Amino acid sequence: MRPVEIGLDGLLCLLLLVLAWKALRAPHLYQSAIYFIALGLVMALAWVRLAAPDVALAEAAIGTGLLGVLLIDSLRVFARDSKTDPDAESEEPPPGEINVYPAGSARPSGRTLPMILVTASCGLLAILLVEAIIELPDGGGLTAAAQENLERSGVDHPVTAVLLNYRGYDTWLEVGVLLLAMLGIFCAGGRVGFAETRQSNPPGHLLSWLIRALAPLMILAAAYLLWLGKLAPGGAFQSGVILGSAGILLRLAGFQVISRLPPLAVKLGLLLGFGVFLIFGGAALLTGRAFLEYPEARAGELILLVETAAAVSIGFTIFAFFAYLNSRDQPEAQENHAREEGGNQKP
Amino acid sequence: MCFLLPARLRAPTGLAVAAVTAAAAVALAWQVAVDGMIRHNLGGWDAPLGIGLYADGLSCVFLVLTGVVGLLVSVYARSFFSLPEEQEGATKLFWPLWLILWGALNGMFLSADLFNLYVTIEVVGLAAVALTVLSGRPPALVAGLRYLLAAIAGSMAYLMGVALIYGSVSALDLQVVAQSIEGGSSLRVAFGLMIAGLLVKTAVFPLHFWLPSAHSSAQAPVSAILSALVVKASFYLILRLWVDVFDGSVTVAAGQALGALGAAAVLWGSYQALRQRRLKLMVAHSTVGQIGYMFLLFPLITLAHQGGADAPWLIHAWTGGIYQALAHGLAKAAMFLAVGVFVLAVGSDDREATVDLVGRLPMTTFALALAGVSLIGLPPSGGFVAKWMLLKATFTSGQWWWAPVILIGSFLTAGYVFMVLRQAFAPTKTPIQLKPVPRAMEVTALLLGAAAILIGFRAEEVLFLLDVEAPFQEAVEAEEGGGL
Structure with a gap:
């Protein structure tokens, strides 16, 4: 390894530790969120250095981009709630600095016994993990086996082959996890469905023009990543996230994204990925193959089909996370929503 | 599937x-x-x-x-x-x-x-x-x-x-x-x-x-x-x-550690359940205690396994622990459903509000009682089979120190079950208005309670199913071979 590389890796390690510590110990949650986003970006670089570009892409898109948007948006909702709450203390934190610790108490001091215990056990765990990892044999894993069967899998990129063919069952369930996460958010919010209203203060002309111009490009990029997954890092998850982000940007610019579609289409979009896997798996069973087994000759096309469906659903779901949070803090939206829901009862 | x-x-x-x-x-x-x-x-x-x-x-x-x-x-x-x-x-x-x-x-x-x-x-x-x-x-x-x-x-x-x-x-x-x-x-x-x-x-x-x-x-x-x-x-x-x-x-020490956690759970969970006044909290704490019983399985099977084929208690411990999972699953579902009926009808889940439950909601009271019997481990319920097998395994394996835990846990369980039932059978003069509850809810609670008792009678079928590709097949066969 060249000295430059060693220096780079050392810097990355140091940055990761510092950012993680900062994210934990920043005096305000808002700062913590920013540190956390930075941590995600550095982590993505670390994945690149570890020669795992697929993971790096996912980390950058989901761990940093999407999570960052959701964190900051949630904090905005908290800040608004504590301002409109009449029982709240009069000591308001200055705008942009959100204090979630109970009013009057400073950030809990780090010298309490639980804190020491937690730090000690984390340290112990770290030592054990390092010891365990050093002992691991080199070059293990199933990479060789995955490469060997690549020809029969219908794609040319081993990661995609693992995700969509060898272990498609896991991916199917993961798509289910996303769907489930959205249902869980509905439950926690205590209502079902979205309400998108025009924002009271739409962004300026330039921004909204820019977003208008960007959105089609992003959709194009998503499609490209999806196609690329066949031979290089990319694929349904990354593509879905970009699709979702395009929606989020449009929403931020004040456009109505989901409410333009009929509710049934939204539901179908959300369920598409999960459903196509299921239909396809069932069809494989009916034709005498194993569940989720691709016929070798057509594996490539079928994988692309399943991936497209998954990407659309992932995009929809990710946008749904945001739209739901975003509509939470608009009282008039909730009223609209209540009316809408009365009319849109499922048969 | x-x-x-x-x-x-x-x-x-x-x-x-x-x-x-x-x-x-x-x-x-x-x-x-x-x-x-x-x-x-x-x-x-x-x-x-x-x-x-x-x-x-x-x-x-x-x-x-x-x-x-x-x-x-x-x-x-x-x-x-x-x-x-x-x-x-x-x-x-x-x-x-x-x-x-x-x-x-x-x-x-x-x-x-x-x-x-x-x-x-x-x-x-x-x-x-x-x-x-x-x-x-x-x-x-x-x-x-x-x-x-x-x-x-x-x-x-x-x-x-x-x-x-x-x-x-x-x-x-x-x-x-x-x-x-x-x-x-x-x-x-x-x-x-x-x-x-x-x-x-x-x-x-x-x-x-x-x-x-x-x-x-x-x-x-x-x-x-x-x-x-x-x-x-x-x-x-x-x-x-x-x-x-x-x-x-796995080592014997690891098995003993899990067993110790289980034993602590039995005592602590059951004791906490006894102290609760709200019925739902009582039933939830009772889950902590009953889960503890299942973990008594680990020290028993681990010691047996380390000792090679010469461990006649192995099959008792194994089936006892799994039976406990089954019996608790049925009984606890029955109990939560019955308490749910009760809360709907009375509008409160205070333990003291169960006065004269037996006269007002006989079917639900019966479901509660059946589930309770199985949790305590009275014969002939599924809980009895489970606890009996675990007890037998503790004695034959010489790990007698788990036995008092099983017994004390049962007494504590009996305590909280009977505290509810005592109230339920206490007559009251003041008539209390009840909200009507759908019949299906009462019936399903009762069916689950009955199932918790009945699996005590059908142990052979469960054992037979459990035997398919059982992990200790060799040990059991060796034991049978040795006996011949």
């Missing part, structure tokens, strides 16, 4: 899917009982590369338990969620969430792959949290958030363990891993992480902090599902890892 995962359908469809799923579970169990173990390679890829589904006796027993409890709870839930009082929040999401949860439970019992098991426990955990906060009431939200954090911490620890195992043996399939495992510190760490993560999810003392609030603040059918099935899922996984994957590397 378990692929019957749902779309967004409402109650009648949900119920139909529930019936089909339960029937499929029973049919699969039948097939396994007749033809032996079944394995299905998903995607047509063999073990190290692909994921396998695998059904043996142990998985089938849990599948059938889930099927029976699941079907009856579904019938109950259909009436429950059509009541006007239970319409708030996102309750119309009950069916999709519950069916996904059920599908994931089935997937977990059938999975033969360490990483796939992680995905299924994640689905189970998320669906369970979503169901907990279904009502959107503040206490449920607080409890649900705590549950979410505990569940995620648990699955992260498990995942770290899986990563270490994959790094050291380059395989994820349970059988392949079991064959290629050799000692070493990375394996020990992996094992410790996985078991610790699952202990959090099973709510074993002292990691039970999230359970009472989550289970008691959920709505009645959800509480029943969480207590009867969801905690059993991670117990199943611990058992599976312990006997199938790490059976060569």
Whole structure:
């Protein structure tokens, strides 16, 4: 390894530790969120250095981009709630600095016994993990086996082959996890469905023009990543996230994204990925193959089909996370929503 | 089979899917009982590369338990969620969430792959949290958030363990891993992480902090599902890892440690249950105690296994622990459903408000009593069979120190069950207005209570099913051979 590389890796390690510590110990949650986003970006670089570009892409898109948007948006909702709450203390934190610790108490001091215990056990765990990892044999894993069967899998990129063919069952369930996460958010919010209203203060002309111009490009990029997954890092998850982000940007610019579609289409979009896997798996069973087994000759096309469906659903779901949070803090939206829901009862 | 995962359908469809799923579970169990173990390679890829589904006796027993409890709870839930009082929040999401949860439970019992098991426990955990906060009431939200954090911490620890195992043996399939495992510190760490993560999810003392609030603040059918099935899922996984994957590397000390946690849970959970005034909290604490009994299985089987074939108590301990899981699943579901009926009718879940319950809601009182009998372990209930076998195993193995725990736990359980029943049988002069409760809800609670008693009579069938590909086959056969 060249000295430059060693220096780079050392810097990355140091940055990761510092950012993680900062994210934990920043005096305000808002700062913590920013540190956390930075941590995600550095982590993505670390994945690149570890020669795992697929993971790096996912980390950058989901761990940093999407999570960052959701964190900051949630904090905005908290800040608004504590301002409109009449029982709240009069000591308001200055705008942009959100204090979630109970009013009057400073950030809990780090010298309490639980804190020491937690730090000690984390340290112990770290030592054990390092010891365990050093002992691991080199070059293990199933990479060789995955490469060997690549020809029969219908794609040319081993990661995609693992995700969509060898272990498609896991991916199917993961798509289910996303769907489930959205249902869980509905439950926690205590209502079902979205309400998108025009924002009271739409962004300026330039921004909204820019977003208008960007959105089609992003959709194009998503499609490209999806196609690329066949031979290089990319694929349904990354593509879905970009699709979702395009929606989020449009929403931020004040456009109505989901409410333009009929509710049934939204539901179908959300369920598409999960459903196509299921239909396809069932069809494989009916034709005498194993569940989720691709016929070798057509594996490539079928994988692309399943991936497209998954990407659309992932995009929809990710946008749904945001739209739901975003509509939470608009009282008039909730009223609209209540009316809408009365009319849109499922048969 | 378990692929019957749902779309967004409402109650009648949900119920139909529930019936089909339960029937499929029973049919699969039948097939396994007749033809032996079944394995299905998903995607047509063999073990190290692909994921396998695998059904043996142990998985089938849990599948059938889930099927029976699941079907009856579904019938109950259909009436429950059509009541006007239970319409708030996102309750119309009950069916999709519950069916996904059920599908994931089935997937977990059938999975033969360490990483796939992680995905299924994640689905189970998320669906369970979503169901907990279904009502959107503040206490449920607080409890649900705590549950979410505990569940995620648990699955992260498990995942770290899986990563270490994959790094050291380059395989994820349970059988392949079991064959290629050799000692070493990375394996020990992996094992410790996985078991610790699952202990959090099973709510074993002292990691039970999230359970009472989550289970008691959920709505009645959800509480029943969480207590009867969801905690059993991670117990199943611990058992599976312990006997199938790490059976060569577990030590007696590790077994004793799990047993000690179990014993502490029995005493602490039962004592706490005795102290509660609110019925739902009492039933939830009782779950902590009853889970403890299941963990008494580990010291017994570990010692037996280390001692080689010469361990006649092994089969008692093994079936006793699993019987406890079954009996508790049925009894606890019955209890939560019965308490749910009671809360609806009376409008309070104070223990003292059960006055003259027997005259007002005879069927529900009976369900409560039957479930209580099984929890205490009075003959001829399923709980009795479980506790009797565990007791027998403690004495024949010479580990007598677990026996007082089992007995004291039973006395404490008897204490809280009878405190409710004493009130229930106390006559009162003042007539109390009751809200009408749908008949189906009372009947399903009673059926589950009756089932908790009746499995005490049908031990042979369960044992026969459990015998299919049992992990200790060699030991048992050797013992039989030695006897001849």
